[in-house]
Amino acid sequence: MSDLPSTREAMIAARDAAAPLHDPVMLREVVEALDPSRGGDFVDGTFGAGGYARALLEGGAERVIALDRDPEAIERGRAWAPLYGGRLILDQKEFSGLDISAEVYAGRPLNGVVLDIGVSSMQIDAGERGFSFMQDGPLDMRMGDQDETAADLVATLAEAALADVIFQYGEERASRRIAKAIVAARDEAPIETTSRLTEIVESVMPRPKPGQPHSATRTFQALRIAVNDELGELGRALEAAERALGEGGVLAVVTFHSLEDRMVKRFFQERTGRAPGGSRHQPELNRDDPTFLSVIKGAATAGEDEVRRNPRARSAKLRAARRTTAPARDVDLAVLGAPPLARDLARDRA
Numbered sequence: 284m285s286d287l288p289s290t291r292e293a294m295i296a297a298r299d300a301a302a303p304l305h306d307p308v309m310l311r312e313v314v315e316a317l318d319p320s321r322g323g324d325f326v327d328g329t330f331g332a333g334g335y336a337r338a339l340l341e342g343g344a345e346r347v348i349a350l351d352r353d354p355e356a357i358e359r360g361r362a363w364a365p366l367y368g369g370r371l372i373l374d375q376k377e378f379s380g381l382d383i384s385a386e387v388y389a390g391r392p393l394n395g396v397v398l399d400i401g402v403s404s405m406q407i408d409a410g411e412r413g414f415s416f417m418q419d420g421p422l423d424m425r426m427g428d429q430d431e432t433a434a435d436l437v438a439t440l441a442e443a444a445l446a447d448v449i450f451q452y453g454e455e456r457a458s459r460r461i462a463k464a465i466v467a468a469r470d471e472a473p474i475e476t477t478s479r480l481t482e483i484v485e486s487v488m489p490r491p492k493p494g495q496p497h498s499a500t501r502t503f504q505a506l507r508i509a510v511n512d513e514l515g516e517l518g519r520a521l522e523a524a525e526r527a528l529g530e531g532g533v534l535a536v537v538t539f540h541s542l543e544d545r546m547v548k549r550f551f552q553e554r555t556g557r558a559p560g561g562s563r564h565q566p567e568l569n570r571d572d573p574t575f576l577s578v579i580k581g582a583a584t585a586g587e588d589e590v591r592r593n594p595r596a597r598s599a600k601l602r603a604a605r606r607t608t609a610p611a612r613d614v615d616l617a618v619l620g621a622p623p624l625a626r627d628l629a630r631d632r633a
Contacts (some may be wrong), residue, residue, distance in 0.1 A: 284427070286473040294341075294441065295535070306418065306527065307331075307332075307334030307335050307338070307399070308399065308537055308585060308589075308593065308595060308596045308599045309537060309583065309585050309589070309599055309601050310334060310338055311533050312337065312583050312585075312601050313335060313338075313397055313537065313601060314338050314339065315343055316333075316533055316535045316578050316601070316603040317339065317361070317394075317395040317533050317535055318342075318395075318533070318597075319338075319339045319340075319342035319343045319344040319394075319395065320342060320343040321343070321394055322343055322344065322394070322512065323344065323345055323393070323394030323395075323529075323532075324344070324345060324347075324385065324388075324389040324391065324394060325339050325346070325347050325348070325393060325394055325396065326347070326348045326349075326350065326381045326385060326393055326394050326395070326396045326397070326524075326527070327339065327348070327349045327383050327397050328350050328378030328396060328397065328398045328399075328520060328524075329350070329351065329378060329398055329399040329400070330349040330350060330351035330356050330360060330373070331351065331356055331398075331478055332359065332401070333359075333360050333363065333371075334347065335397050335399065336349045336371060336468050338359075339369055339395070339397075340367050340450050343392070343581060344370070344395075345370065346370050346371075346372060346389065347370065347371050347372070348372045348381075348385060348386060348388050348389065349371060349372065349373050349374065349426060350374050350375075350376045350378050350380070350381055351375065351376075352375065352377045352378075352426050352427035352428075352511075353426055353427060354375055354390075354427070354428055356594070357373050357374075357375045360373045361373060369452040372388045372410050374388070377427065377516055377520075378398060378516065378520040378523075379516050379519035379520045379522075379523055380523065380608075381396065381523045381524060381527060382523040382526045382527040383523075385473050385527040386527075390428070390433060391529070392528060392529025392530070392531065392532060393524075393527045393528050393529060393552045394528075394531070394533070394534050395528075395533045395534070396524040396527065396533075396534045396535070397530055397536075397537075398517075398520060398524070398527060398534075398535070398536045398537070399537045400513075400517060400536065400537065400538045400539065400543045400547075401513070401538070401539045401540070401543065410464045411433060413466050415477065415479075415503070416477055416480070416481040416497060416499040416500070416503050418477065419476055419477055419478040420476065420477050421434070421475065421476060421477075421569075422434040422474060422475055422477055422479075422480055423436070424506060424507045424510045424511070425510060425511065426511045427511070428616070429510075429511075431510060432510065433477050433480075433507070433510050434473070435475065435479070436440060436448070436506055436510060437465055437469065437474050437480065437511060438469060438473060438474065442462050442466045443462075445462040445465060445466070446458045446459045446461075446462035446463075447463055447624060448505050448506065448509045448624065449462060449501070449502050449505045449506075450505075451505075451622035451623065452504065452506075452508040452509055452514075452542070452622065452624065453501035453502055453503075453504045453505030453506075454501060454503035454541070454542070455486060455501035455502060455505065457487070460487050460488075460503055461483075461484055461486075461487060461488070462488060464468070464483050464484070464487045465483055467479070468483045469587065470630055471621060472503075477503075480499070480502070480503075481499045481517075482496055484497055484499040484502050485499065491528065493598045494497070504540070508623070509624075512625075513543075514542060514543070514546065514616070514621050514625040515616070515620065515621075515625050517543060517546055517547070518546065518614045518616045518621060518625075519535075519614070519621060520610070521536075521546075521547070521550050521614055521619075522613065522614040525554070525574055525575075525606070525611040525612070526611045528606040530606060530608050531605060531606060532605070532606045533578055533603055533604070533605050533606070534549075534575070534603065534604055534606070535543075535601060535602075535603040536601070536602050536603070536619065537599055537600070537601050538599070538600050538602075539595070539598050539599055539600075540598065542621075542622070544582070544602075545619075545620045546616075546619040546620055546621055547602050548582070548602065548621050549618065549619045550614070550619055551575060551577070551602055553618060554573060554574045554575040554604065555573050555575050555576060555577055555604060555620075556572075556573040557577075558571055562573075571609065571612060572607070572609035572632075573607055573609060574603060574606065574607055574609045574611060574612065575604035575605060575606055576605045576607060576611075577603075577604050577605075578603040578604050578605050579601065579602060579603045579604075581602075582600040582601060582602050583600070583601040583602075584599065584600060585597065585599050585604075588592075599627045
């Protein structure tokens with residue numbers, strides 16, 4: 284007797300078991316913006332537990348190419364991808380390479396791209412990944428399988444460089460004080476766990492008032508962004524999406540903090556021709572033809588019901604725009620407002 288029914292049931296169970304690990308933020312709004320009922324090929328550049336990819340496939344997409352730099356996310360997806368009969372393609376890759384994946388697996392322009400920027404709930408909740416100050420674990424913070432960890436950064440960066448990372452990527456005003464404390468502590472013993480780093484930051488910061496974030500929040504955010512080159516990746520992914528989308532294709536981006544959202548906002552302003560212009564003192568420069576047209580005016584935010592169900596959605600912003608026929612252009616991280624550290628790293632990698 285064939286075991287296909289039981290195999291299918293196992294795949295469904297694996298898919299549904301992954302869903303609670305990461306409730307996709309603003310799922311309805313993202314699907315409405317991308318409109319998979321048009322058919323065609325889509326890229327989910329931040330696969331996670333597959334919430335966006337699944338919704339796109341069930342909404343009418345012919346094929347979804349799902350990228351994630353996290354090998355654990357890709358492995359979980361392989362357990363249920365066969366449910367969609369080859370329409371879901373999994374590719375362990377940073378989303379800056381989405382145009383390459385689209386060329387390999389689709390061979391034609393994309394109808395849509397969705398990017399959910401930042402760390403996923405699955406990664407935060409896994410103490411052994413070292414993303415959270417709420418759980419003790421190794422000071423890791425790698426989203427993928429790259430070599431350098433957060434422990435490596437706090438062990439090797441000079442005090443001034445460490446302060447720059449915490450200030451520019453974490454927007455932490457007390458960055459110099461925190462960096463000084465980290466350097467003093469590492470002279471006594473290596474800083475290898477999240478709990479020890481948390482204690483060091485707490486030792487030089489005032490106790491937060493009710494409703495304020497934990498004193499280590501910004502430091503952890505800064506190190507995570509630095510370890511994973513998140514802002515450089517975002518700039519390259521926006522550029523790749525512009526190259527890969529066909530006329531009428533939609534780019535939808537969900538962000539969660541000010542650094543990311545500023546870059547996405549400025550990208551869409553510049554690409555839709557809405558960037559601030561000149562004045563009588565400084566004449567406007569010649570503008571390129573718009574490569575996108577706005578789908579959402581400004582940014583959409585999560586509704587009250589979703590925020591109650593998923594507090595992470597409180598800070599989420601969704602921006603979306605539709606591709607024109609104008610030629611794609613290079614992205615300038617300075618124009619997008621990326622911190623100098625992100626620009627320097629981009630130049631080093633060029």
